[in-house]
Amino acid sequence: MSPRPATASARSVDEYRDTVAALLAPLAARPDEQAPVPEALGRTLAADVVSPIDLPVFRNSAMDGYAVRAADVAVTPVTLPVAGVVAAGKPGTDALPAGSALKVMTGAPIPPGADCVVPVEDVQAGEGRIVVERARGRGEFVREAGTDVRTGELVARAGTVLAPRHIAALAAVGLPTVPVLSRLRAVCITTGDELQPAGAVLAPGQIYNSNGIALAAALRADSVDVVDVAHSTDDPAVFTRVLRAATAVADVVFTSGGVSKGDFEVVKDVLGPLGGTFGSVAVQPGGPQGYTVVDEVPVLSFPGNPVSTMVSYAVFARPAVRALAGLPELANGETTLLTALRSPAGRRQYLRGLLTEDGVEVISGPGSHLIAAMAWADVLVDVPAEVTSLAAGVPVRILSL
Amino acid sequence: MSPRPATASARSVDEYRDTVAALLAPLAARPDEQAPVPEALGRTLAADVVSPIDLPVFRNSAMDGYAVRAADVAVTPVTLPVAGVVAAGKPGTDALPAGSALKVMTGAPIPPGADCVVPVEDVQAGEGRIVVERARGRGEFVREAGTDVRTGELVARAGTVLAPRHIAALAAVGLPTVPVLSRLRAVCITTGDELQPAGAVLAPGQIYNSNGIALAAALRADSVDVVDVAHSTDDPAVFTRVLRAATAVADVVFTSGGVSKGDFEVVKDVLGPLGGTFGSVAVQPGGPQGYTVVDEVPVLSFPGNPVSTMVSYAVFARPAVRALAGLPELANGETTLLTALRSPAGRRQYLRGLLTEDGVEVISGPGSHLIAAMAWADVLVDVPAEVTSLAAGVPVRILSL
The missing domain is CATH 2.170.190.11 (Molybdopterin biosynthesis moea protein, domain 3.)
Structure with missing residues (x-):
């Protein structure tokens, strides 16, 4: 299959990732919250926490x-x-x-x-x-009193992602609650007349709706509070209604589908006139991308192919989302490519890879519909835009999934 | 501080870990459950899942x-x-x-x-x-239809801990639910008249109750459904009531405190006559240990010092608990000891360690009350029973926390 040629105006991956980060940056100013210590596992401390008592309390x-x-x-x-x-x-x-x-x-x-x-x-x-x-x-x-920790001494630092051992220490010094970063509230909206819920009997031309479920799972794995997973038909009035309901409750909205060059692109058609920016990123999968601010809420619009949605999230949004949640960047790095590959000129390509002891094996074709195949991959293999072929044995960058 | 001498009858760590594993082994026969795919993130597949459809569904x-x-x-x-x-x-x-x-x-x-x-x-x-x-x-x-996955082909294997990419594939093939291992239901019971809830004003001799909160956090991190965290005074009638309420709803019960050699050992006093086995394990911290089967529910009794409770869970129970949840063993291994240390003869010692690029640094004393200090540790340093001192630079085994 020949690649679709990149348009001259396509943005680079790094440029678009920065655009998304800038779009989400105001969310860093959202207020912190107090979490009860027994429920604070996995939350990120918003401030240094010091001990209100000596521990041991007494000799x-x-x-x-x-x-x-x-x-x-x-x-x-x-x-x-x-x-x-x-x-x-x-x-x-x-x-x-x-x-x-x-x-x-x-x-x-x-x-x-x-x-x-x-x-x-x-x-x-x-x-x-x-x-x-x-x-x-x-x-x-x-x-002796105070030999574990003294009144006013640090128990855990701002930015700590609370593990059981931190919960133990916070409970031992008697704190009922601790200040934590509030979870980002997200709504995912899928679009497309052809999408049906799980278990439905499919009529000709219909497929199951997986993007909302998959994106919600990816967001939850990054500590996001997914408050709704909604669906819209390709009717602009319906999409507008679903969108407004989402921006009323969410810090950030993700849409999938309706951003490409077809005749019925509901997301682009509704969000474009609301000030949305839609265009191409020099990437495969996930070329068509869009972003809008609606009612002061950032709306990120991913393409509708299932692999495109997941890769778009991983490449463009996850770094900013994890930073806002106070989570460390996923461990990325370089390893040895075990499979020779070709890649289209002018597009940075993210292939599905399986890590082994020796390096990374590319395990499926580049097609953005190969979502079942993606389940067997644990990393994305990052092939630079200017590279058109790689031999087995060379170093490649990988991105954790 | 001199160590308490190990009793001749003390069991070894490995022996007691095996005893706990055998005690929990019948829980592997608990029935599986069907989880809705959108809620199955992090759950473990109980059976191979095959696709009910061709994907793509049509050309x-x-x-x-x-x-x-x-x-x-x-x-x-x-x-x-x-x-x-x-x-x-x-x-x-x-x-x-x-x-x-x-x-x-x-x-x-x-x-x-x-x-x-x-x-x-x-x-x-x-x-x-x-x-x-x-x-x-x-x-x-x-x-072409079926080029991603064909009807009857494997989508994910039994034992897979479901990540977003698996959720995406399961949703794409239209499955509403998948069979997953049911979560272990646990109740944690703390004991001791001196224990007060977070935020309470402490009277002389009182301390904050942290063991239930801490143990619940550790269990939840291992995918256990902690259905209750209860507390009992040192009154045997109260403990008996709390215990029966726990065994009525739990697959496994954990207690802390009341197992040592004092005059008021409510856990030992109540569970001993119910067939409980209480004795010493040649370990520090966490020497006094007990186990009982009450109403067919295994009850594991840890000592009440906060560090002892956490180390007891990590060393004796976590391997079996994670296996029952279908989770991989935590990555343990060997690294270089950066701090010279002494250790009591006849007791395997677990010291709190901080991993660095060069190895592991021991970061607090061995005292089992140093729970705030433990928050800064990311591993336990495993010192064999027969070792009495180690020089900096030697290899040591570590256990992830």
């Missing part, structure tokens, strides 16, 4: 055992009377009488006067007294 | 252009009358009259009789006719 025992004065157990064996028991969580701890022991549980406050703990394994317990069999020094098995 | 145009007979455009330029328009989704496509062209949009059915498509860029369009400027061969810009 406590590291062991089940006996709180004593180190001086009283310096020579062993030594017999001490047991003056009582200190349990974790029981307030009002009495001081340790000189020359005696108080039984303590792990985590229980060290009674005033005591300066070390003899573990239960190191004593012979009798009726009202213990025989300590091993000498202990001051501070042994005592956790 | 269609790869371009906006004109469907023609290749024989009619073998010599160019050539003028052809345009007999009509075929739009995507419009059923009832008429056959292509000989010696003429039908306008087609991308994705629209190729009309009977046509065998190639001339892209719109390669024609001069006039009133009711076109001038084709470039010769095309049979099949050019035609997508």
